[in-house]
Amino acid sequence: MNKFKLFLLCIITIWYLPGCKLNNSEKTKVVIYTSVPLNTKLSIKRIAFGDEIDSLVDSATIKNNHDSLVLYVSKNEDRAFRITLSGSYLQMIIVNDSKLIRVHINSFFNQYTIQGSKATASLNALGDKRIAIIKVRNLLGKKIDSLSKLNVDRKIIDPLKAAMELNNQELRNGDLAYADTVSNPAAFMEVNGLIDFENDFEGFKKFMLKAAARFPNYKPIRQAKDDAVSTAKIFEEEYEVGDQLPHITLPNEVGIPYSTSALDGRYYLIDFWSTWCNQCLLFTKAEYKVLQKHSDVNLAVVSVALDDQRDVWKKIIPKNKFNWIQLIDQKMWQGTAVRTLKFDSIPFNFLVSPRGKIMAKAIKPDSLESVISRLDLNKK
Known part of the structure; x- marks a missing residue:
């Protein structure tokens, strides 16, 4: 039998000690059930915020159905983690907001389910809504491109462009509504990276000030708020014709x-x-x-x-x-x-x-x- 077609069902527990010993009540236990090809490498990284870099928590290569590793993630601060598989585009994001999280992965069908984390469930629900909206937007984009190549009258194309703009606005409004109501700061930071304020630095500053008021003790949000305030201040006064331009x-x-x-x-x-x-x-x-x-x-x-x-x-x-x-x-x-x-x-x-x-x-x-x-x- 081709070993790459074998299905494995294994429980992977990954053990992580972030610099000090914690008792189990201060940890999140992640149990991962996998159905993947042999020799697949599974990696879990803590997602970076600000000036941080993604940090590897642990990794394992699936060799047989007796493999088992143990993962305990500190619950001192809610953070997002990314699970990836070698040879697959499949990625899963989890937030450590409960004592036990179960992840079921089937890479053969690019499917996964996550249980036990309310923040993760809310992120996945938002993701499903975004995918549906983006599919419509992509279809509109393809239709506009094909009609443009045929030199079709603008009266036909312009309504499609207007529909595409409404689609983009729906996507942005959904992200903003989620960010304004989500109760978990790590989930907020995940969706915050999806919202494009373009050159509205003042708008982004107000957005982050409101978030910092909701999550006053969450360091990544405080840092993002400080950056937003600092950036907005830069553009309060632009250089105009006649001004002396500084050297760089x-x-x-x-x-x-x-x-x-x-x-x-x-x-x-x-x-x-x-x-x-x-x-x-x-x-x-x-x-x-x-x-x-x-x-x-x-x-x-x-x-x-x-x-x-x-x-x-x-x-x-x-x-x-x-x-x-x-x-x-x-x-x-x-x-x-x-x-x-x-x-x-x-x-x-x-x-x-x-x-x-x-x-x-x-x-x-x-x-x-x-x-x-x-x-x-x-x-x-």
């Missing part, structure tokens, strides 16, 4: 720090982009064409990538012939560029005078050439 220092392609103070006494354009931002790449390519056409203009250019994918960024630069100053801020929206220069979207840019004052900002790709010509920058 960031690493270039070879990791050497470069400061924009080196450009004092010159006109320079500083733009912000990312490798995953298609609109950004369109601007940067337009920028390249303008620079080629006006190579005699006394204008330095600095591109700052807000990107945590340094290797991808390094490959894109030579591929697209971006042969001007290239810097990267891998902390992205929490990094030096955003927090110092106070912009809240990309692509974005500033045109700066030799005295360091902003001459123009947020220049569109199709306006870049006319702006440079209108300002009559000095020739080299």
Whole structure:
């Protein structure tokens, strides 16, 4: 018999001691029943919040139906844990909000059930609602794409786009309603990561202040609240034309720090982009064409990538012939560029005078050439 088709039924108990000895009343016991191929590796990680990183609690390779490990998770603070299986996309999230949680996994049919955790049950119920809404949204998206390719009249496509927007709003409203009513802080943090406030930093601050009032003793929520307040404060006053633009220092392609103070006494354009931002790449390519056409203009250019994918960024630069100053801020929206220069979207840019004052900002790709010509920058 093919061993990868064997069904195993085993009880896995995983034992975790977080730095100090706890009695059983202070622990959550997780019992996992599995029906998986032989040699499947099962891993359980504590999900990170804030500056943390996911931490492995334990792992086991299923070799026979006598395998057994024991898992006790501290109940000192409710946290979310992710269970994964090698060779499978199946992932399960549990919250340690009870003394005993049972998980039944059948990877052959990509199915699982979780019993004993109210917070986990509520997260799964929300997940089911989200899946149903997303399926409708995907169908609408496919229909819009196919009709657009056929050059169908906009009167037919526009109602579909409106329906898709309502679908997105339904998804967001469901997430917000769950976040506002859920009683478990770890479950709140899980859904908090799904809600996109886009550039509404003030709205996100109010949202997190309300959450912190509901869960005053929960450290991850307090940290998220502090970050939201700090971020909102950054954008209370943006830099305008005529203001002095501060200098920033960031690493270039070879990791050497470069400061924009080196450009004092010159006109320079500083733009912000990312490798995953298609609109950004369109601007940067337009920028390249303008620079080629006006190579005699006394204008330095600095591109700052807000990107945590340094290797991808390094490959894109030579591929697209971006042969001007290239810097990267891998902390992205929490990094030096955003927090110092106070912009809240990309692509974005500033045109700066030799005295360091902003001459123009947020220049569109199709306006870049006319702006440079209108300002009559000095020739080299």
